[in-house]
Amino acid sequence: MHDYGFATRAIHAGQDPDPATGAVIVPIYQTSTFAQEDIGVHKGYEYARSGNPTRSALETAIAALENGAYGLAFASGLAAETTVILALLKSGDHILCGDDVYGGTYRLLMRVFDDKGIKASFVDTSDPNKVAAALRPETRLIWLETPTNPWLKLADIAAIASLARERDVLTLVDNTFASPTCQRPLELGADIALHSATKYLGGHSDVVGGAIVTSNQDVYERLKFVQNAAGGVPGPFDSWLVLRGLKTLSVRMRQHGENALAVARFLQEHPAVERVMYPGLPEHPQHQLARRQMHGYSGMVSCIVRGGEAAARSMVRGTRLFTLAESLGGVESLIEVPAAMTHASVAGSDLEVPGGLVRLSVGIEDIDDLIADLQQALGS
Ligand SMILES: *Cc1c(COP(=O)(O)O)cnc(C)c1O
Numbered sequence: 001m002h003d004y005g006f007a008t009r010a011i012h013a014g015q016d017p018d019p020a021t022g023a024v025i026v027p028i029y030q031t032s033t034f035a036q037e038d039i040g041v042h043k044g045y046e047y048a049r050s051g052n053p054t055r056s057a058l059e060t061a062i063a064a065l066e067n068g069a070y071g072l073a074f075a076s077g078l079a080a081e082t083t084v085i086l087a088l089l090k091s092g093d094h095i096l097c098g099d100d101v102y103g104g105t106y107r108l109l110m111r112v113f114d115d116k117g118i119k120a121s122f123v124d125t126s127d128p129n130k131v132a133a134a135l136r137p138e139t140r141l142i143w144l145e146t147p148t149n150p151w152l153k154l155a156d157i158a159a160i161a162s163l164a165r166e167r168d169v170l171t172l173v174d175n176t177f178a179s180p181t182c183q184r185p186l187e188l189g190a191d192i193a194l195h196s197a198t199k200y201l202g203g204h205s206d207v208v209g210g211a212i213v214t215s216n217q218d219v220y221e222r223l224k225f226v227q228n229a230a231g232g233v234p235g236p237f238d239s240w241l242v243l244r245g246l247k248t249l250s251v252r253m254r255q256h257g258e259n260a261l262a263v264a265r266f267l268q269e270h271p272a273v274e275r276v277m278y279p280g281l282p283e284h285p286q287h288q289l290a291r292r293q294m295h296g297y298s299g300m301v302s303c304i305v306r307g308g309e310a311a312a313r314s315m316v317r318g319t320r321l322f323t324l325a326e327s328l329g330g331v332e333s334l335i336e337v338p339a340a341m342t343h344a345s346v347a348g349s350d351l352e353v354p355g356g357l358v359r360l361s362v363g364i365e366d367i368d369d370l371i372a373d374l375q376q377a378l379g380s
Contacts (some may be wrong), residue, residue, distance in 0.1 A: 077196025309355025
């Protein structure tokens, strides 16, 4: 499968016709247990927490898309994150994390693992020198999100992974915002790529899921052990929905990127908007890095509107096509005010987001309709 192109792998990797029936699409194996011919003699599946054929297909497919050796699927992105921390860290260890990460990641580190002795600190990962300077002797893992949420800053994955490797530190990239279409962290030297499959992988806002890909066998075995031992696995139907989503990932991402660039350009010109963040804009301070490490710039756009939180609230109330909602990565366009919604859990911390920041998940509707909607919401 690794010889085939990305779009081909998305449709075929792990997805051969069903050996039992010839079904072209991987069936939903809605079963919790599997018959054994004799004690311990079975077809590779015993109990569905340990393994289920629908989930296995998804795990193979996502590994092929990230160009990694091993894939693991989870019940949510946060279940995947929890598994990483439980499997790879112990009390006294330190995680060096980006200072602009998903709010739920921050909450997990600070309100679940901190008092268990696994410590995290936060650094601006857009500068590899700052990352190097913030490493501690007990740092075991660097946790990157790139592009970040909601500022859409980039981290130089290759540079950071290489300085981490020199110090025997693992590098994880939460690749949710880019999707493997636009960015493949393992190819750039990272050890682990992690996803909220709820977003672009699923792509239709109808499932919550998570995934991890690695080529490091030791890391895989530890993750696989905790996946089964702690049990944060997705059910067969949820696995199937993500698998179905993957088939169209390539074409969706192409359109998300095209629409997002048009939206970013429109917002840039609009007098009510102070600043636009989108890695695909030549004006983005790290556009050269984006061109080097990304293949397309995905569908997330952030902007700061003039007039602070009141103006941001009025904009998101005014859209008709852009639905006011948390989450991202679906075919439909969403809009939100992170300070009051997705990032409410970081209020009061260094990660706090200004009230005037609006985040858009640009969908794949007709671009003229999207722009007209934003135009009327901004009141001109
Ligand atoms: C949504 C999200 C998560 C968490 O994933 P869930 O599927 O909601 O548990 C993690 N990281 C990023 C970047 C996300 O957007």
